Each structure stands twice: as structure tokens, then as C-alpha cells.
Amino acid sequence: xxxxxxxxxxxxxxxxxxxxxxxxxxxxxxxxxxxxxxxxxxxxxxxxxxxxxxxxxxxxxxxxxxxxxxxxxxxxxxxxxxxxxxxxxxxxxxxxxxxxxxxxxxxxxxxxxxxxxxxxxxxxxxxxxxxxxxxxxxxxxxxxxxxxxxxxxxxxxxxxxxxxxxxxxxxxxxxxxxxxxxxxxxxxxxxxxxxxxxxxxxxxxxxxxxxxxxxxxxxxxxxxxxxxxxxxxxxxxxxxxxxxxxxxxxxxxxxxxxxxxxxxxxxxxxxxxxxxxxxxxxxxxxxxxxxxxxxxxxxxxxxxxxxxxxxxxxxxxxxxxxxxxxxxxxxxxxxxxxxxxxxxxxxxxxxxxxxxxxxxxxxxxxxxxxxxxxxxxxxxxxxxxxxxxxxxxxxxxxxxxxxxxxxxxxxxxxxxxxxxxxxxxxxxxxxxxxxxxxxxx
Amino acid sequence: xxxxxxxxxxxxxxxxxxxxxxxxxxxxxxxxxxxxxxxxxxxxxxxxxxxxxxxxxxxxxxxxxxxxxxxxxxxxxxxxxxxxxxxxxxxxxxxxxxxxxxxxxxxxxxxxxxxxxxxxxxxxxxxxxxxxxxxxxxxxxxxxxxxxxxxxxxxxxxxxxxxxxxxxxxxxxxxxxxxxxxxxxxxxxxxxxxxxxxxxxxxxxxxxxxxxxxxxxxxxxxxxxxxxxxxxxxxxxxxxxxxxxxxxxxxxxxxxxxxxxxxxxxxxxxxxxxxxxxxxxxxxxxxxxxxxxxxxxxxxxxxxxxxxxxxxxxxxxxxxxxxxxxxxxxxxxxxxxxxxxxxxxxxxxxxxxxxxxxxxxxxxxxxxxxxxxxxxxxxxxxxxxxxxxxxxxxxxxxxxxxxxxxxxxxxxxxxxxxxxxxxxxxxxxxxxxxxxxxxxx
Numbered sequence: 001x002x003x004x005x006x007x008x009x010x011x012x013x014x015x016x017x018x019x020x021x022x023x024x025x026x027x028x029x030x031x032x033x034x035x036x037x038x039x040x041x042x043x044x045x046x047x048x049x050x051x052x053x054x055x056x057x058x059x060x061x062x063x064x065x066x067x068x069x070x071x072x073x074x075x076x077x078x079x080x081x082x083x084x085x086x087x088x089x090x091x092x093x094x095x096x097x098x099x100x101x102x103x104x105x106x107x108x109x110x111x112x113x114x115x116x117x118x119x120x121x122x123x124x125x126x127x128x129x130x131x132x133x134x135x136x137x138x139x140x141x142x143x144x145x146x147x148x149x150x151x152x153x154x155x156x157x158x159x160x161x162x163x164x165x166x167x168x169x170x171x172x173x174x175x176x177x178x179x180x181x182x183x184x185x186x187x188x189x190x191x192x193x194x195x196x197x198x199x200x201x202x203x204x205x206x207x208x209x210x211x212x213x214x215x216x217x218x219x220x221x222x223x224x225x226x227x228x229x230x231x232x233x234x235x236x237x238x239x240x241x242x243x244x245x246x247x248x249x250x251x252x253x254x255x256x257x258x259x260x261x262x263x264x265x266x267x268x269x270x271x272x273x274x275x276x277x278x279x280x281x282x283x284x285x286x287x288x289x290x291x292x293x294x295x296x297x298x299x300x301x302x303x304x305x306x307x308x309x310x311x312x313x314x315x316x317x318x319x320x321x322x323x324x325x326x327x328x329x330x331x332x333x334x335x336x337x338x339x340x341x342x343x344x345x346x347x348x349x350x351x352x353x354x355x356x357x358x359x360x361x362x363x364x365x366x367x368x369x370x371x372x373x374x375x376x377x378x379x380x381x382x383x384x385x386x387x388x389x390x391x392x393x394x395x396x397x398x399x400x401x402x403x404x405x406x407x408x409x410x411x412x413x414x415x416x417x418x419x420x421x422x423x424x425x426x427x428x429x430x431x432x433x434x435x436x437x438x439x440x441x
Numbered sequence: 442x443x444x445x446x447x448x449x450x451x452x453x454x455x456x457x458x459x460x461x462x463x464x465x466x467x468x469x470x471x472x473x474x475x476x477x478x479x480x481x482x483x484x485x486x487x488x489x490x491x492x493x494x495x496x497x498x499x500x501x502x503x504x505x506x507x508x509x510x511x512x513x514x515x516x517x518x519x520x521x522x523x524x525x526x527x528x529x530x531x532x533x534x535x536x537x538x539x540x541x542x543x544x545x546x547x548x549x550x551x552x553x554x555x556x557x558x559x560x561x562x563x564x565x566x567x568x569x570x571x572x573x574x575x576x577x578x579x580x581x582x583x584x585x586x587x588x589x590x591x592x593x594x595x596x597x598x599x600x601x602x603x604x605x606x607x608x609x610x611x612x613x614x615x616x617x618x619x620x621x622x623x624x625x626x627x628x629x630x631x632x633x634x635x636x637x638x639x640x641x642x643x644x645x646x647x648x649x650x651x652x653x654x655x656x657x658x659x660x661x662x663x664x665x666x667x668x669x670x671x672x673x674x675x676x677x678x679x680x681x682x683x684x685x686x687x688x689x690x691x692x693x694x695x696x697x698x699x700x701x702x703x704x705x706x707x708x709x710x711x712x713x714x715x716x717x718x719x720x721x722x723x724x725x726x727x728x729x730x731x732x733x734x735x736x737x738x739x740x741x742x743x744x745x746x747x748x749x750x751x752x753x754x755x756x757x758x759x760x761x762x763x764x765x766x767x768x769x770x771x772x773x774x775x776x777x778x779x780x781x782x783x784x785x786x787x788x789x790x791x792x793x794x795x796x797x798x799x800x801x802x803x804x805x806x807x808x809x810x811x812x813x814x815x816x817x818x819x820x821x822x823x824x825x826x827x828x829x830x831x832x833x834x835x836x837x838x839x840x841x842x843x844x845x846x847x848x849x850x851x852x853x854x855x856x857x858x859x860x861x862x863x864x865x866x867x868x869x870x871x872x873x874x875x876x877x878x879x880x881x882x
Contacts, residue, residue, distance in 0.1 A: 043487045174451060175449075
């Protein structure tokens with residue numbers, strides 16, 4: 001590899017010029033082996049935030065990060081694998097439904113999921129509410145399970161994309177997380193290393209998403225699709241609303257409960273809503289896209305049909321049970337909340353909007369999430385939603401029920417939660433849950 | 442002081458928001474005492490490069506850096522001190538003339554100068570060509586000398602602006618040097634700490650300056666004047682051309698020789714030019730501005746008259762000799778070059794322009810400058826200019842004479858030097874040496 005001066009490369013990106021593959025390799029390799037000190041990368045990362053990366057640079061960076069560690073290969077086992085990944089939200093438990101739905105329709109889903117961070121929840125935390133659930137099986141067992149029963153959901157293994165792991169840790173402390181190109185490279189490198197051949201991205205926009213605007217979410221979705229196209233992964237990016245928490249519950253064991261209910265065909269009717277509907281609709285939609293990506297159906301509508309019947313027949317529930325059983329769950333026990341608090345409205349009006357990120361941080365305060373890695377969670381903690389944006393609320397009406405280990409913590413967030421509501425005097429429009437789909441080639 | 446999260450502050454600047462004084466104090470203090478790790482500052486510095494600092498932020502940062510170390514106080518001694526500072530160039534030896542000129546007219550010049558870095562020369566290196574010259578007297582002796590004879594030129598003491606020193610070192614390795622606000626804060630904090638009450642900035646633009654364009658140079662000049670206004674320093678910023686090396690010589694002892702010649706009233710006539718004229722004109726102009734700033738004259742034209750008479754009478758030469766004597770010079774000896782090489786033109790034509798930065802790097806190759814701090818110099822090395830932009834050159838005509846310790850080094854730069862010339866077939870206009878003056882209140 002030719003040698004460069006790190007300062008020269010930072011300068012280049014600062015001026016908006018594109019890096020060659022060799023230059024990117026020098027940066028990533030040098031960062032990993034310590035040749036480039038930790039104080040030079042953040043200047044480069046910030047320059048990337050402002051100047052961006054070209055499609056070619058983004059692809060090269062993704063491939064370099066993919067190749068920094070272990071790679072799974074399902075293709076050589078004759079499997080076409082398809083995964084789903086969300087950019088993160090509040091109450092977003094669709095992974096737990098999508099994986100068994102697709103497996104029940106004949107797909108293979110090797111899902112490496114994350115833990116909650118910041119205001120967003122994480123699939124691995126949720127599954128670990130199920131006592132005994134093993135989110136870190138041996139790599140060979142992970143691959144074998146996918147082959148045998150069509151799905152496995154595990155945490156990211158230590159040897160997958162170490163370059164991304166170290167870069168992400170540095171981005172976290174240098175305010176360079178919210179960069180579309182760096183997000184794309186981070187997601188796609190991990191998916192490629194996990195041996196994923198098809199990917200349905202759920203790109204969230206709105207008050208609870210990292211991308212607040214539809215414009216930014218669309219830009220990210222397009223980047224992801226483009227990187228997928230150029231790295232041999234079929235990507236469909238679904239843009240969906242994260243302007244309010246998804247479903248009835250947000251909080252780890254509560255969300256698992258919601259998923260088990262949905263897989264069992266239950267509904268959650270109150271005040272004219274089925275509070276499970278958005279979770280179910282989005283999961284079914286994403287799963288149908290995955291069947292299209294995997295070539296298991298001809299069209300999205302055929303996919304929807306297949307997925308709905310896998311849900312209604314109980315086949316998806318069986319897949320979920322098979323996965324949990326294989327990953328150590330025996331008695332289907334979860335931590336039960338010891339305290340409950342009803343939060344009522346102190347005024348009347350129409351709910352115009354919600355600060356969903358702030359709701360996410362209330363969940364962190366309840367112990368359901370973590371601001372920094374390594375914090376122990378209260379897996380029983382969470383909130384139960386009793387209204388939707390657009391609802392007419394009366395004074396004294398129940399807004400949320402809070403659940404968790406200790407009542408003082410629940411009380412400490414009640415007012416903060418009330419402040420997340422933007423009120424209107426007149427009726428307001430409800431926005432669409434699913435906005436659009438951007439498809440790769 | 443209130444506490445902040447460094448990431449929060451980086452994020453704030455990244456989004457283009459302004460910092461409060463407390464936030465800047467937290468950043469600078471935290472950086473100095475290690476509470477903010479070295480990998481967070483570069484992300485902030487790069488965000489400042491892209492987002493800038495408001496006038497208020499720039500002032501606060503300047504004051505914080507000023508107060509990070511020792512401060513000199515000449516006001517309490519009843520002196521109004523005035524200094525000159527250049528943004529750096531090739532062959533720019535005006536400091537050596539300006540300080541004695543102003544002192545000879547009754548001004549007090551406490552000059553803390555720098556060493557050469559990159560393609561630019563440094564006043565301290567030049568003075569150290571005079572064998573015995575002490576550029577690091579005790580701080581009290583520095584102040585006493587200014588009071589006694591009106592001038593002293595020393596290197597920056599270790600305890601002046603340690604915050605700037607550490608930030609500058611970090612900027613140097615993270616490609617965040619060329620940021621107008623950070624340059625302004627760096628210069629002004631050091632001048633304030635040195636106890637300077639009036640300052641004439643020589644802001645260079647052109648092929649040998651850090652600011653290539655007149656627009657950027659003007660923006661920097663305006664920033665410097667504005668910070669001066671708000672921090673109690675009267676600043677005049679002179680914008681001058683650095684499109685070609687200044688004067689006859691570039692190189693440490695050679696430049697001191699040029700200054701001694703000028704102070705002795707000599708000229709350097711060849712091919713219809715006085716090759717000392719630009720050095721002399723600019724020095725006299727800057728010194729006259731300093732007299733205006735110090736209130737020693739009523740107008741710039743009165744200043745020019747006074748300065749010219751101090752030059753012609755030999756009073757300035759006496760001041761220069763007094764300074765050097767006080768700072769350890771006894772025999773007025775300098776290292777003599779052992780080798781000489783005449784570089785002739787291989788074509789005919791008009792000189793349209795010069796890559797003056799490249800000429801500066803040729804000087805580095807000759808040993809007259811350094812790319813990194815700590816390199817030992819060949820103080821005898823340098824170039825002698827035999828033409829000016831706009832001249833008609835014949836094939837075989839002498840362009841430069843190179844001087845230095847060993848001939849192979851001289852030979853190694855001959856072709857590079859020739860390549861710095863942009864040729865024209867037809868006569869070209871010569872640009873003005875002094876473009877404009879921006880005055881503070």
C-alpha cells in the first residue's frame with residue numbers, strides 16, 4: 001500500500017475532494033493498527049460530515065469495513081438470506097415479528113441485531129427479557145440454526161466489522177453519528193459481513209427518528225439502496241413514520257408481550273383503535289418486501305397474502321417459538337413490573353404531535369433503555385400508549401400507563417411525558433405509517 | 442463553571458450554533474487539563490472550520506487563550522506599546538526594519554516573533570544568524586529592554602498562551618490551520634498576552650501567502666481588526682502582495698544583510714530595479730501606520746515623513762544595533778555561504794507570475810527553512826532574486842543566485858525553481874505591493 005500523510009488526507013476531504021480506494025484503506029487500516037492516532041480520525045470524520053462521500057467512496061469504505069473482521073457465507077450453503085434492519089425508533093419491535101413471518105414463508109433470516117442506545121430500543125435487549133434467551137451462540141451454531149429453522153436473532157459478534165465498531169465508538173463521542181454516508185457504511189458493512197444477500201431497510205423519519213425530516217430519511221434510503229446495488233445486496237428501503245411510538249407498548253418485556261399477542265392473533269381495542277395495528281401492519285409490510293427480495297413471491301401483494309396467512313395460521317408463532325427454544329428459552333418467563341402509574345391528561349384538545357425522542361429518553365429514565373453502553377436495564381419497565389396522534393383527549397383521560405420496578409422512577413417522568421404532547425384546538429390530520437418504498441435493482 | 446458534555450458542544454458547533462463564554466471556557470480549560478480528551482477537540486476544530494465563530498465567540502476564545510498563561514503589562518509602566526505581525530511570506534524581513542524604525546521615532550515595540558514553518562521564514566531564525574543573538578532573555582529583561590531602548594525582538598516564551606500552543610499543535614496535524622477565526626484568535630491572544638496595545642497587521646495575499654485570494658486576506662484582516670476593537674487593541678491591517686519573494690534575498694543571514702544595507706541607506710540596483718525597494722517601501726509604510734496607531738503622529742503621511750527621516754538619519758540603524766547589542770551580539774558575524782550557484786533562464790519571455798509557496802519550499806530544501814519544528818537550519822542558505830514579475834527575460838539571463846553550505850543541495854533545487862515561473866509572450870501588468878489598509882476604531 002502506498003503511504004500518505006494523514007493530514008494530507010484530512011485536508012483533501014475538507015476541501016471536498018474524493019479519496020481513492022488506497023487512501024481509504026490507509027485511513028481505516030492505519031486507524032485500526034494505531035498508525036493514525038485517535039486525534040486525527042475525528043477531524044476526518046467531521047470533514048466527511050460536511051463534505052460527504054461519493055458513491056464510490058462509500059462503497060469502498062463499506063467493503064473495507066466489511067473485510068476488517070469475520071465474514072459469514074450462506075451462499076455457499078445454497079441459501080438466499082434476507083434480513084431487515086431499522087434505523088431505530090421507540091416501540092419498534094417489528095424485527096421480532098418479521099423474522100418468524102419470513103421464516104414461516106420459507107425465507108432464511110440471519111439477523112444480527114443491536115442493543116438499545118440513546119432514545120431507541122434494541123432487539124437484543126427485548127429478546128433477553130425472555131429468561132434464558134442466548135443472544136450470543138457460537139458463530140457455527142448461528143449459521144446452523146438459520147439453515148435448520150430459517151431464522152436466528154443474535155447480538156453482533158465481537159469479530160464482525162471491528163473497524164466499524166471502533167469508528168462508531170469514536171463517532172459517538174465526537175458528534176459525528178448523524179452522517180448519512182457513515183450510517184450507510186456502518187449498516188451495510190455489518191450486513192455484508194453477516195452474509196446477508198437481501199435486505200429490507202426500515203428507514204424511519206419523524207420526531208423519534210435519527211432522521212427528523214422525510215428528505216433526510218429519503219436521502220439515507222437512497223444511499224443504502226445504492227450501496228446495496230454496488231455491493232451485491234438487493235435492498236428495498238421502506239420509509240415509515242416514527243412520529244409516535246409504534247404499537248401499544250414501549251419497553252423490553254412489554255414489547256415481547258405485544259409480539260406474542262400479535263403472533264397469537266390477538267388485538268388490543270380501546271377508544272376505537274386497535275393499538276396493535278401499526279406494529280402488525282408495518283411488520284407484515286416489511287416481511288412481504290423481504291419475500292419479494294428473496295424471490296419467494298412475484299409481487300408485493302402476493303407477499304402480503306403469504307405473510308398474512310403465515311400469521312393467521314400460527315406458522316409464524318411456531319417459528320418464533322422454535323427460535324427461542326433453540327436459543328435457550330424454556331419457561332417463557334419474563335420480568336414482571338412491580339409498579340404501575342396511570343398518567344392522565346391535565347387538559348383537553350387534539351393531539352397534534354409528539355416529541356417521540358423525548359418519550360424515548362423517558363424510557364431511558366425508567367430503566368428501559370441506556371444512554372451509554374454497559375448500563376443494566378430494568379427489562380420490566382416501559383410505557384403503555386392509550387392514544388394516537390389525532391385523537392381528541394378529555395381532561396382526566398388516561399394517556400399512558402407506566403410500568404416498572406419502582407414507583408418513584410415512574411412518578412419522575414409523568415410530567416416530562418405530558419410535555420411531549422403538542423396540542424391543537426381543532427382536529428388534525430393523521431400521517432401515513434408507510435410513506436414509500438425505494439427499490440434496488 | 443457549569444458542566445457540559447463535550448459531545449453536546451461539538452454537536453452545537455456542527456449545527457452552526459454559537460457557544461456561550463462558559464462553554465468555550467469549558468472546552469479550552471478541559472482541553473488543557475485533560476478533562477476533554479485529545480480526540481474530541483479535532484472534531485470541534487473541524488466543525489469551527491466549517492461553521493465559523495461569531496465575533497463574540499472569537500473575542501471570548503481570544504481572551505480565554507490570552508489568560509491561559511503569563512501576561513505582560515506595559516500599560517502600568519506608562520508605555521503605549523505597538524507591534525507589527527505578518528501572516529507570513531517568503532523573504533519578508535520587514536520586522537527587522539519596522540521595530541527599529543518605530544523605536545527611533547519614539548515608539549515602544551515588544552515583539553514576540555516566530556520561527557519559520559512550512560514555506561515561510563521566521564524573524565527569530567533570521568536574528569539568530571547574528572552570532573550571539575539571544576532570542577530568549579528572561580521575561581523581566583524583555584520588558585526592561587523595551588522600556589529602556591524602545592524595542593526587543595524575542596521568541597515566544599513557553600508560558601505565553603499555552604492554550605494556543607497546544608491547540609496550534611493539534612491543528613497542525615488535523616488540517617485545521619487555515620481557518621480565519623482560529624488564525625485570528627491565535628495571533629491576537631499572543632499579542633494581548635505580550636502586552637501589546639496597538640498592532641499593525643501585515644496580511645499577505647497571493648501565491649506565497651496562507652490566504653491565496655485577496656477576498657480571504659480581506660476577511661482575515663477584518664476579523665483581526667474586529668477582535669482588536671473588542672479586546673482593546675488598536676489594529677490597522679495592511680493588505681500586501683506576496684505574489685513574489687520580498688526584496689533581494691530570501692534566507693536567514695542573507696535577509697539580515699539586506700536589512701543592514703537598507704538601514705545603512707544602501708540600494709541594490711540591477712536591470713533597472715532597486716531590489717531593496719519593496720522591502721524598504723513596505724517597512725516604511727508599516728512603521729508609519731504604527732506611529733499613527735501609537736498616536737505619535739497625526740496622519741499616515743506625517744508618519745511616513747518621520748519614519749523616512751529616522752531611516753535616512755541613521756537613527757533606526759542605531760536602534761537596531763542597540764537591540765542586538767543588548768541581546769548578546771558582539772562581533773556582527775554571520776555564517777557565510779560556502780557555495781554559490783547561478784540559475785539562468787532556459788527560455789525568453791515575460792514573467793507573468795511565480796509560485797512563491799514553491800519557492801519557499803525550495804528554501805526549505807536548501808536548509809533555510811523547516812517543514813516541522815525542531816529541524817536545524819543552514820543559516821547561510823538562501824536565494825538572491827535577479828528579476829521581478831513583469832520583467833522581460835532573455836535566454837541565459839540570470840534568474841537567481843543560490844547560496845548555502847553545499848553545492849549539491851543548491852543544484853537539487855535549480856530546476857524546481859525554474860518551474861515556479863509562469864511565462865507570458867506579451868508584457869504583463871505588475872500588481873501593487875500595498876493594496877489597502879483596514880483601520881480599527
